[in-house]
Each structure stands twice: as structure tokens, then as C-alpha cells.
Amino acid sequence: MQKKVLIVHAHPEPTSLTRQLVEVSLQTLRQQGHEVLQSDLYGMHWKAVFDEHDFPSRADPDRLSFIAESGHSYLGGQQVADIAAEQQKLLAADAVVFQFPLWWFGMPAIMKGWVDRVWAYGLAYGYQNAGNRYRYGDGAFKGKRAMLAVAVGGPARDYSPRGINGPLEQLLFPITHGSLYFPGFDVLPTFAVYGTGRMAADEVAAARQAWRSRVERLFEEAPIPFRPQNGGDYPDGHVLAAHVAAGQSGLVAHIAGPETVPLPRPLERGA
């Protein structure tokens, strides 16, 4: 079945690994018969900085509160055009893929600014203008899938379970869990290519092939089993119940382990 996929990417150099992998995404998805939407943030000269110019019609002209003005603009249908256009793409998409080089263990500023500006109050948080009622597995983007594909300069062992940088998936938790699962996306495990500073041609080819396989299974693969806010694990909507992930704390406690929830077997899920 034809789906719509939005690719949001952030590298200005057409021959960069990031952009090569974007080409793989486009090619693979089109070959599968899907429709592809793109946000080429450098190419669009995306405005990264969230500021007063994003609120031409103010709820309070005297004091700039981002939350209040974001809600006023979004709920009142008075957003600036570039923000509204990205939200339309998101709402149309069945899946969103973010492709970027890992800079200081996060997104390049131009992509962070895409999240800062597009994730409006009433849409990505405060959904239905109902505070935190809908979040973490619930919300405007429920039923859609998201995935990160990152180009990492350093070696894989620096990101291994006991590697000096910390494990990649934990470093990206503020994005995967905090920015994507929060407004309702099912988030797939991150795809990473390491050591991108010095890659031989055969390594680039291998990376392209590995990424192609992930893209082909975008609608089949099992998401990271983050715990939903409204599924019973957080009785007060804030803190894990004592019997859930008993004895654990920190980021990993918010991922269901095989002992509590059976991990879905990807190949059995169907497209």
C-alpha cells in the first residue's frame, strides 16, 4: 500500500554521506511505490531561531512567552507560513525520517530549530489544549512512525555499551523519546554509520546498502518499546509505578524489557 514519507535532512554538501543516504531513501521509497516529501533544511534556508518574528499576531504584545504565543498562533490559525507548511507535511506523512550528521551528540542547530519552531503548543505538546493528557505514545502524531539516521564521525566502540561517549541510543533519548515519542510517533531504532570522517568507497557502499535495508522495512520493523504514559505504567501520569522496571531508574527504565512486555518480532508484523 502506498504511503507518504517525509524526509527531513540537514547537510549542505551534496556529496556528504548524509546526503548520499538521503538519495538512498528517495530511491528506495519511490521504488516501493511510496510518495516522498522532503524538507532539505539547508536548501530551504530554514530559519533556525525561534523568536518574536514567529508570532506576528501576539496574545500579549508586551511579554514574549513562547508557550503562550505558540498556542495562540497554532490554535488561532495564525502561524507563519514556513511553520504551517512543515506541520502540513507532518500531518500528511505516515512516517518521518530525520537524516543528519551527529554534531556534539545531537542535531545540527538548523534541525533543532526545526523542532523548536514546528513542534507547536496544541499540536506536539498541549495536544487538544489538554496539558499533558496526551503525550508519550499519544498525541497528534499517533500512528505515524519516525526514525533517525545519523552520520557519526567517531568510531563505533566509543558509542558501545561501555564506550567513552555513552551508548548512541541513550545520547539520542532526548530526541527519540523526548521529541518524537512524546507527540505520539512510534520510533524505530536509530540507524548509524560510524567513522564517517575517513570512509573508503567500499565502506560507503556497505553503508548505503545497510541503510537501504532499513528503509525497505520502515513500515515493518518493530519500534523501540517506550512505555506509554497512558498504558498503566505511570499511574499518576508522571512517575513509574513501583512494580514497573522495579529497582531501575534513569532513561532505560522507560523502555519495556522483554521480561515485562514481549518484544514484537519484526518479521511477523507485516507491511
Place this chain on the structure above:
Amino acid sequence: MQKKVLIVHAHPEPTSLTRQLVEVSLQTLRQQGHEVLQSDLYGMHWKAVFDEHDFPSRADPDRLSFIAESGHSYLGGQQVADIAAEQQKLLAADAVVFQFPLWWFGMPAIMKGWVDRVWAYGLAYGYQNAGNRYRYGDGAFKGKRAMLAVAVGGPARDYSPRGINGPLEQLLFPITHGSLYFPGFDVLPTFAVYGTGRMAADEVAAARQAWRSRVERLFEEAPIPFRPQNGGDYPDGHVLAAHVAAGQSGLVAHIAGPETVPLPRPLERGA
């Protein structure tokens, strides 16, 4: 003894909590006789997006590699003026304080872009043009202190050890460990004010007072005991030795526990 402190801050609204706490920083540090440098990122219209315009003199005019061009510009003394000016402030400072609202569990894009652009190859990474020889406790900023002060919209319990967002200090690890300890800063525990969306006057006053106490002890407080790369815990410079934090993995393994390294008692350290 008089010190120099750089305050980097990112909120355009002068009456915001972030900016009120910036005022407390300035006042407190000046009362202590310190010299204060400032980078008011919104006020400066800081360029957030790292792009080709940051490299007027290119090592390779045909293909944009950020690492290669950053090194070429920094090591060749050919950086753009705004980046060089921030690096001068950093090198002059004995401590750097970052004050910002927490947006999607990280820095606002304008501040992320300050890191992306100012953290040059040869300075913040690839120090001495020696690859990863100097990092995590070593590097250009060794001997300096850094601290984050964040204004958080949500309630504190969402950031508690088993709170749904994850513990704040783990969410900020890509910044504290990955961006500040990496180039050599001693990083102090993060200061946070929660529930900033709806604060009564007495709560604001309490937050100002709590922050004042932290600023007063900026040069006395014990830093987070991140494990240095070159101190023996990472024999190959990449992965923890088996006997270090035995049985642990993930972000927390990179913080020395009281069982392995005695936590310094802050009040005994002296100014």
C-alpha cells in the same frame, strides 16, 4: 581572587525567568569582585546555522567537510570574526555559565548553533591537532569550570529518577559530558527551576535566591566526577576497563561513584 566569568544566555524576553536569573548572575559575580563577560545570543543576533559562509577561505572549495574546514580555519587563523570573538571570551574566562530555557530536552537552536560553530576543530576537538588524544577532562578548556542553569516548563517529578521524562542530568549528558567535559571543562551539577510556566512571585524570589547561592559557590563547588579519558579508566582511550564500574553500562558508568573515587566535600575545597 578576581576571576573572569562568561555568561552565555538565550532568551529574548527581558522579563523571562531565564533573563531574571542572568541578572542574578551578573549582580552576584560583580558583588564578589569578579569580571563578567556576556554572550546574549538573541541580543547579538547570533548566527545559529553552521554553513559554508563560516569558511571564507576554503581548504577544499569543491567539497564542504565541516571538520576539515573548521580545522583549516581555526589552525590557519582564518576564522570568521563572530566565532573568533567567542573563542577569545572562552579562553579568557575562568568559568562559563550557560543559561537557557529547556526546549525539547535540550538547548534552544540558537545556543546549539553557538556550540556547533564555536567548538572548532583544533580547539574543542582535535586539540593540538592530535585526534582524540586530549578529550574528556583534557583539552583547551582544562582548568576552567562550566555550569548549566535551565528553566524547565514541566514539573520536577517528571524529571525525578523514575519520572517519565527521564532524570534531567541524564537528558543533559550530551551537553555536560559530551560538549563541556569533552574539551576539558570541570562541569558542575546543573541548576534547574521547574514549573516555570506558572510561578508565583514568591516562587520566583526563591528561585533567584537558590541560584544566587549556586553562583556564589561557582569556584568552590565540586564538579560532577566524570571519569577522565587519560586517568586509567579507559586503557585504550575508548572503552571502560572491565574492573571500572563493573557490571554497569550506559551514561552513568562514566561518573565515578563514591565506592571508587571519594566525592570531594564541596565546603572543604576552598575558593
